[in-house]
Amino acid sequence: MLQSNLLHTERTRVALSGQSSFDQPDSGGFGDLVKLAVSFLRRQYIVIAVTVVLACAASVLYLRLAPPTYTAQAQVLLGIPRAQFVQQQSLLAEPAFDVTQIETQLQILKSKAIATKVFNQLKLADDPDFNGSSSSLLSSWHWARAQISASNNPPPSDTEDDPSEGALGVFLNRLSATRVGVSNVIEISFSSSSAPRAAEIVNAVANAYVTDQLDARFEANRRATSWLQERMHDLGEQALTAQRAVDTYKAQNNIVASDGKSIDEQLITQLNTRLAAARAQTSEASAKLTRYETLLSSDPARQPPLGGLDAIGTDATNSTILTTLRQQYLELARREAELASRVGRDHLAVVNIRNRMREYRTSMFDEVRRLAEISRSEAELAKQRQQEIEKQLAEAVSKSQSVNSAELTIRDLESRAKGLRSLYESFLQRYMGSTQQETFPISETRVIFGASPPQSRSKPKTNLVLGLGMFAGVALGVLLGLLRDVMDGVFRTSSQIEAGLELPCLCLVPALQAPKPSKSPAKSSQAEEDLRSRTISNVPAIHRAVVEMPLSRFTEAIRSIKLAVDHSPAKTSNQVIGITSALPNEGKTTIAASLAQLIGHSGKRAIIVDCDLRNPSLTASICPKASAGLIEVSNGSRSLEDVIWRDPKTNLVFLPAVRRGALFHTSEILSTEAICKLFERLRQTYDYVIVDLPPLTPLVDVRVTSPLVDCYILVVEWGRTKTDVVQHALHTAPTISDSVIGAVLNKTNIKAMARYDASRSDYYNDSHYIRYGFSDS
Structure with missing residues (x-):
């Protein structure tokens, strides 16, 4: 068949190369991207549509509630x-x-x-x-x-x-x-x-x-005029002072004497004046330092330096730190007095306030110490300045008899006086011009376009809000869709199985709703007859699907499994076939029964063995009345011919597993020599031995069946089994994973596959199957 050949070719290529046939994109390039986008939209269109509707509804609600602006x-x-x-x-x-x-x-x-x-x-x-x-x-x-x-x-x-x-x-x-x-x-x-x-x-x-x-320009003109006036007055004074200095100097050097003193005598007089001032400053600094030292000699823990601060002078009043500390201290003192009058002086709150007052006193004394250090530095500086002036005075007295270069000094003084007089005249001209400009201040700034009441609102803009809402809805919907895809983590396509497990995907088994079996009028008598002859007559409809619906996708998928078993490149003969899964309820029993039914119906000698000893679901569904099975054969209490059941419709032979109580050592039972001999006998008697095995993850029973089974088929449930679970199951059972010829994606929603497998969406079209008479009904 076309499907079987296609899947078998892919499986063979994966088995030889160890890579998925869909790991690399096709040569279509842009076409594949378009298909991926379309398939994504088909998967997540409901999420995107709901998100867009909610975003548009929020935009409309905003437009209804937001007032116009x-x-x-x-x-x-x-x-x-x-x-x-x-x-x-x-x-x-x-x-x-x-x-x-x-x-x-x-x-x-x-x-x-x-x-x-x-x-x-x-x-x-x-x-x-x-x-x-x-x-x-x-x-x-x-x-x-x-x-x-x-x-x-x-x-x-x-x-x-x-x-x-x-x-x-x-x-x-x-x-x-x-x-x-x-x-x-x-x-x-x-x-x-x-x-x-x-x-x-x-x-x-x-x-x-x-x-x-306009006001700023007027104020600038007024201030400029006032500044020019003051500057002009200062220049006039400086020019007059410079002229007077010329006359004075002439007099001091006997060129022009107005007061009868020479320049050296004037210098000595000035130095004496400065010395007196320096001594006064030194005395004042020493007195201030003495007051600081007196204040620091008191105990800061008992009394705050409030009165002493006033005695210091302007340093205490100009200190923002002392002012702030004093205010906070006084505030705490007031609060202490109020609390003490109400709750007593020994109350915890009053004690805490006194502790904080003590901290403030310490802080004030620290600040006073800092000011004292500054005062000490000022006193030393004043003393040094006094000594420097005394030294200058001594030098001036020693040089008072020397002759100065009077003519050069006179020229310099006259030049300075002339420059000041010229600058004064220049500022006088500017002052006269600015006085006239002040009476007519103008502003070049003007309104060129006045405002009128707008005819339409500026916001909210209906089209913009709706457009942004729709765009945000689409973006959020796409983001949520991508998040759902990323967090899916299950198998949905054959490419995912081949990429995640490095195994070929043998087929996609569709989810099947088998027709209900017809009711038999003589059910009780028929059941007794079947029990005596060990004949299978009550096969579940889903297990009969390969016989009842031979032209269905389900049956074609089971044929793909048989074809993969017969033409496996790993071994020349796959006579014993083990069917297992990573987790329970993935449909492995249905696949095993359907494969056995298909082989038996084709005329081959086939037997299906229920090796799920802890949960023999196949036995419960096919022959629940069986009284003996695999365990009895292994321990020698019954023979094989006494426990096997037959299906007259398909010539299928079934070896059940009867569970009579709790079994704790099922792995030891399956690894016994009797079981090995039993399977050797089955190889000689039947063309195919289908083994329904337990799942890999909960139990270890499958790991001991590697000497019994030629190849394994892994059943994975579509849209349910997590990728990491299957990978972990295969990793923990290396002897089994080496013998797995492929995986089966079971319970597949064929109609939804086109949304997940974009590159092969046409493959799932029913028209290809209808052309050859296939039908799922």
Whole structure:
């Protein structure tokens, strides 16, 4: 048959190469990918469809619940900042804005100062969008987040007219300002639940920004004028002082004497003055150090240095650490007094407060020690400065008789006086120009496009929300489908068996619902007759399927097993065939019975032996009235001819296994010499010996049958048996795995196979079988 030849060719190639015939993709390339995608969608389309429906429903629900938001826009042209009185540039020279300046203006537009002006101007404190009473979930969330941020970072001081931080946070979250392209135009946008309100707020923000620019320019001009005035006054004073210094120097060097003193005498006088000041500073520093040492000599554990701190002076009052520690200490003292008056001085809470007060006293003394060290350094520095001045004074006295270069000094002083006078005149001219400009401040920033109420809402966008919802649903559905595929972990295709077990897949046995057997009118008498003659007449319908439905997929699959046994490349003769599985209830008994029925019906001499001694399910289904079987033959109490049963319809011979009680050493029974002799006799008598074996994983009985069995067939249940379970079962039984000629994928859902085996989806089309008369009915 076509199916048998195809599967046998694949099985032979796998047995020779040790690799799955489907490990590598076909030469189709893109076509295979398309088939894989289509098969994936066919497997998981329900999950994807449900996920898409849920995502679209969530999108529709969001569109129904989300309030509309309208966004109004206005455009402002930035001006070029100029400072004519400082830069002395032409009125027409306008340097271009750079990115930093434009970003600065954007931050000014979105600042709290502009927001506060607009907030107070439009009285937005009563607007539901900003006071937290709006029905919009988004607005309420923004308001709550801004309130939390304001509570975590409270402002240093607020006036009664300023809006709350929460309201300003909501306002700034709705306000945006962006640059239009690479131009000097800024586009201002504001979102609100009311279209007229959005346009009104945007226009107010633009006007407030223009007004702020004008006020800033006016204030800059005023400050510049004031600075020029002060600077001009200082320059005048410096020029006059320089001129006076010239005259003084002339007088000191007997060029022009106004007070009768020479320059050396003036230097000595200055040094004497500085020395007196240095000595005063040294004395003051020493006195301060003495006060610190006196304060540190007290016991910090008994009395805090509060009174001593006041005696230190400004160092204690300027120390933020001491101020903070003193306030905390006084607060603890107040709390101690209150608690002591209520619960007594020996209460644990009062004792804890006193301990904390003791820690604060220690901290204050540590800070005082640090200040004392600073004072000690200042005292030493003042003493060194005093010694330096004394040294300079001694040198000045020793050099008072020397002759100075008076002419060079006079030239230097005159040059300095002339430079200061010229600088004074230059600043005087600038001051006169800035005074005139201050009376007419202008701002190049202006509104070029005012906002009007928007006609349509800006969000939520119906098409965008639905599109995103559908896309998210498809993506999530595909992800869930892939996750289901990854976590499946069972055998569903022949490729998975060949790749996971490195065994050929002999056939795909479809899940079969066999027809119910016809009822016999004389059932009790017939059963007694069968028992006397050991004739099998009550074969389950599913075991008779190969005989009752010879043109079915099920029967064709069993033929594939027989063909693989007859033409196995590993051995020349596979007379004894063992049928096993990794787990119970995978259908191995049905496969064994069906294979034996098929061989017997074809005219061959076949016997099926039930070697599942602990659970002889085949015996229970075929001949439940059997009183003796394999165990009795092995121990010599009965002969083989006295226990075998026959099926007159297919000439099949059955050796049952009768379980009379609990069997604890079934593996020893199957490995006895009597069993070996029995199987040798069966080889000589029958053409095929089909052995129904127990599963591999729960029991070890199968491992001792390797001397008895020529080849094994592994039955794997479709969509149920885990890959790692079968791999572990074969790994723990190496003598069995070496003799396995292939695996059978049992209870296969043929209609679902096209969804899992994309590369051979056409193989499962019923039309190919109907053409040759196959039918599953």
